[in-house]
Amino acid sequence: MEQIVLSIIRKYGSDANRLMDMLIDLQEQFGYISRQAVALLAHNLGLSQVDVEQTITFYHFLSTKPRGKYAIYLNNSAVAYMFGRQAIKEAFEKEVGIAFGQVTDDGLIGLFDTACIGMNDQEPAAIINNKVFTRLTPYRVKEIVRHMRQGLSLDELVNESYGDGKNQHPQLKAMVSSNIRRKGMILSDLYSMGKVTKEILPGMSPEAVIAEIKHSHIRGRGGAGFPTGFKWEFCRRAKGAKHYVVCNADEGEPGTFKDRVILTEKPELVFEGMAIAGYAIGGDEGILYLRYEYRYMKNYLESVLQHMRDEKLLGSNIAGIEGFNFDIRIQFGAGAYVCGEESALLESLEGKRGEPRDKPPFPVEKGYLGQPTIINNVETFATAVRIIENGGEWFTQFGTEDSTGTKILSISGDCMFPGVYEVNWGFNVEDMLDMVGAYDVQAVQVGGPSGTLIGPAEFHRTLGYSDLSTGGSMIIFGKQRNLLKDVVLNFMEFFIDESCGSCSTCRNMPQVMRNKLLKILKGKGVTSDLADLQNWGKVLHASRCGLGQTAANPIVSSLKNFRHLYEDLLQKDVEFDQGFDLETSVQGSCKYVGRIPKFHNH
C-alpha cells in the first residue's frame, strides 16, 4: 500500500499542483483514499492532512471511505426521474439489499446518487466504475447486480451493447449513443483533420488568427458569451513566463451533453482548435479539463492525441512552423459542477478545491499557475477551426447579427427525438419543439437549471445572446409534469448540493428558499411567501460566481412565468403560516413516552 501511494506521488513529480491526479489514481486503485494515504500525501507534499482532505471532501467521486468494488452512481437529474429513475433506484436497492449512500457489508457494491452525468437523452443512466450504463430497466439492474455477484468484469457487464458512431471505437466501447440529429459546420462530416493547421496556419501570423476570430464575432459557447477573439487577444498581450490553453469540458449544467458528443465524434477538431489557440496566444501547453463523468473516454482521447502527435499536429514545430510547439494533456475533475466556472476550474487544475477566484484578476492575466490562460468551451475551440478554415466573414452569414454561427443544442425531456442538434443561432423555440417532435409542451428549461423556465407564451422567442442565451441545454416538459415538485425542487436541490460553500450567500440561501418551496408544496404556503421568495433570491446576486448568482433562478424564473402554479398551492384566507404544525411536532415525543396525543379545541 505505502509503496503504491509513494509511486503515485512520484508519478506526478511530488507536485502538489497535481494532487487531483494523485487522488483520482488512489481512488481508482483502492476504491477510497485511506487515512494512511492521506498522511503519506501530506508528508510528501508538505501539506497538513486536513489540507489534503479538504480537496478530497470537495469532490463527489473522491472518498475517504470505501465506495465498494463496484461503485454505482445513479444519475438524479430531473429528466432521469421523468424516465423512470425511481424504479431503477428501487430495483438497485432491492437487488443489492442496501439503501443509496451505503456500501454492502462485504464491500462489493456501493450505491450513490450523482448529479447529471450528461446522458439526459438516454436516461435512466448510471456510472459504474467509470463505465456508463444507459437506458436502464429493472431487468437490466437485476442482471447487472447478478453479474457483479458472479465477479464479472466491467467489460463483461457491458454485454457488447455499444452505442452508435464512434462509441463503438475499440478504445471506447461505450454503451452511450451520440444521437446526432442535425449537423452543421461543427458536426459536419466535411472536416478533415489537420487541413487547417497544415495548409492555412503557415500563412497566418498569430495576430491574423486573432483578427479572423474577432472578425467572426464568435462568442463563448459555454454560456457566458464572452467574445472569443478579445479573450485571445487579451491573453496574447498579457505578460507571463508561459501562456496556457485550457479547454473546459466540465459540462456540468444538467441537460447538457453536446460536449460529450463533440468529444466522441470530433475530438480532433477540438484538439486542433486548442492548438490553433495556442498558436494565437503564444502558448505551448494545452489542458483538456474533462469531467470525471466522462472518464470512460480517457483511453480513446489519449489515443486520438497520440495519433495527432504521430501526424505532427501536436508536438514541436507543428506544420513546419518554426517555434509552433504545442501539446495537450487531459486533466480530470472529480465531480463538482462549480468547476465548470473557469476560475474554479483553474483551482481544480492546481489540485485544490474548486472554489471560484475573485475577479479581477481575470484568467487571461493570471490563470493557471498564475500565468495568462484562456479557457474556452469544447464547442468554441471546435468552431474556431472552421472559422480559420473559411474566414471570419464566411462565419457571419450563419446565425444573427449579435449571435453569429451555429449552436449545438442538447435537447432532452418530453420529445420524440432527444439528442444533439446543431442549428443556426436565431432559431425560435417553437421551431425547435417542432423539430424534435415535442407535443403538448408545458414548459422548456432553456440553459439548464441556471437558465430560464419558459412557457408557451414565450415560445416565439429566439435563441441568441440577446434573447434566450443558452450554453445548449434545452429540457422539455410535457403537460403531465408537476413543474414545481419534479423540476424546480430538483434543480434547487442540485444547487444546494453543488455549491462550493465559500460565499455565505450561496452556501445558505438556496437551502432557505428550497425550504420555503417545500413548505408551499406541503400546502402550508401563504401569499407573503411568494414575495419572500422573489426578494430573497436577490441576495444571491452578491455571490462570487455564476453558480451562486443563478442559484435562485429555478424558483425566480418559475415564479415569474408560472406564478399560477404557486398560487394554486397557497392557503385561502390564511395570512400567517410559518409551517408550524402542533399535531406533527408532538408525534415523536408522545410516541417515545407512550402516550396518545390529545388536543383541546383551538
Next chain:
Amino acid sequence: MANLIKFKIDGRECMAEAGTYIVEAARQNGIFIPTLCNMKGLHPKGACRICTVRINGRLMTSCTTPVTDGIEIESESADITELRKSIIELLFVSGNHFCPSCEKSGNCELQALGYLYQMMVPRYPYDFPLKDVDASSPKIIKDQNRCILCKRCIKSIKDENGRSFFAFHSRGNHLEVVLDEELAANMTDELAELAMNNCPVGSILVKEKGFATPIGKRKFDNQPIGSEIEG
C-alpha cells in the same frame, strides 16, 4: 506617497494609492465598509460578501477589488445596506448562534454587525443545524455551531513549514472548518491564542478561557464596530 488616485465613495471624494483594496482605501479616508472574512495582512477571499459595494452597476466585494482612478463606489445606498443586513441574518439563522452563552459575546464581529444593522430578528427561519463541538485537541475547542466559514484561521494559522492547522472539509451547506489532529498536538500557546483572536466569532476558543471581561466593558458593548474608523 506614490501614485495617488482619486475616487468616490457614495459621492465623497477620496484618495488612495492605486491598487489598494477598496476596504482599505475607504478606511484610509475615514469610511467604514463592514467586513467579516477580511483581515489585514491576509490575502482577501470575498467569502462573507458583507463588504459588497456597487461599481458601474455591478456588485463587487470591496475587500478583493482594488481602487482605480476615477471609480465611483456605492456603499451605503438603501439596497446595499439591506443586502448586508440580509447576509448577516442569513449567517445567524444558518448556524447556532446562542449569544447569551457564548464566550465571545461582546467581542464578536458577527454580533457587532447585527447591532450595527439593528437586527431585531432575522427575516429567515432558523435552521438549527446539528453541529459538533470538537474539544479533542489539547489547546483548542472548535465549535462548529458558531463557525461562519470565513477562512481567517485557515489562512493565518500555519506552522513553521507553512502547513495549515485548519482547513475546509466537505462543501456547500455541509462545509466545516476542521483542525488538523497531527499539527494540533504540538500547537503552541501563542498560536492557539492567535487562532482564537483571529476568529471573528466564538468558534475557536482556547480551553479554560472566556468570560474574562465583564458585560459593559467588552469591545462592542458601547462602541459600534467601525466607529474607530469613522471617528
Next chain:
Amino acid sequence: MSKPVIATTSLAGCFGCHMSILDIDERILQLIELVEFNKSPVDDIKTFTKPVDIGIIEGGCCNSENVEVLRSFRKNCKILISLGECAIMGGLPALRNGIPVEECLHEAYIGGPTVQLNKEHILPNDDELPMLLDRVYPCHEVVKIDYFLPGCPPRADLIWDALVALITGDPMKLPYEVVKFD
C-alpha cells in the same frame, strides 16, 4: 380614554425577561399610571378578562401548553411583542434543537449521568402534562409577532422605551447600548 391594557407571559423562558421589566425601577409607578395589566404574572391574573392592547411574550415554545398560551395571546392581544432571545430564537432551551427529541428524553430520564432515582425508567406520560415538541420554536414561527426586543434579558431601558413608544405613538429611540443579544 381608557388606559391601554397589557398582558404578559413566560413560555419556555427563565422569567429573566420579566425581572428585566421590573428593572425599570421607579418608572414602574409611571407605568401603572399609563397602563392597566391584565393576564400576567405581575398581577397574577390567570385568564384574559378583556381585550388586550399589548401582549408581551417571554420564552419560546417547547411544549403544547406554550403553543396554546401563545395562541390565546394572539387571539386576545392587538399587538404581540417577542421579548428576549428565547422568544425570538428559542434561546438556551433551543440548544436541544437538532438533537432528536427521543434522545433528549432518554438523556433526561434514563441515560443521563445524573439520573439515579428512575430505576424503572419511567418516562413522564401523564395526560395532564404538556406534550413536548420536536424542537423549541421561536414564537414568530407559531403565530404572527409584531415587534421584537432582543436581549438576554432585554435591557430595562429598551423595554421602557418600547412601551412608551407604543403607548404614545412616538417613534422609538434605539440607543446603541440597549440593543444587545446577551
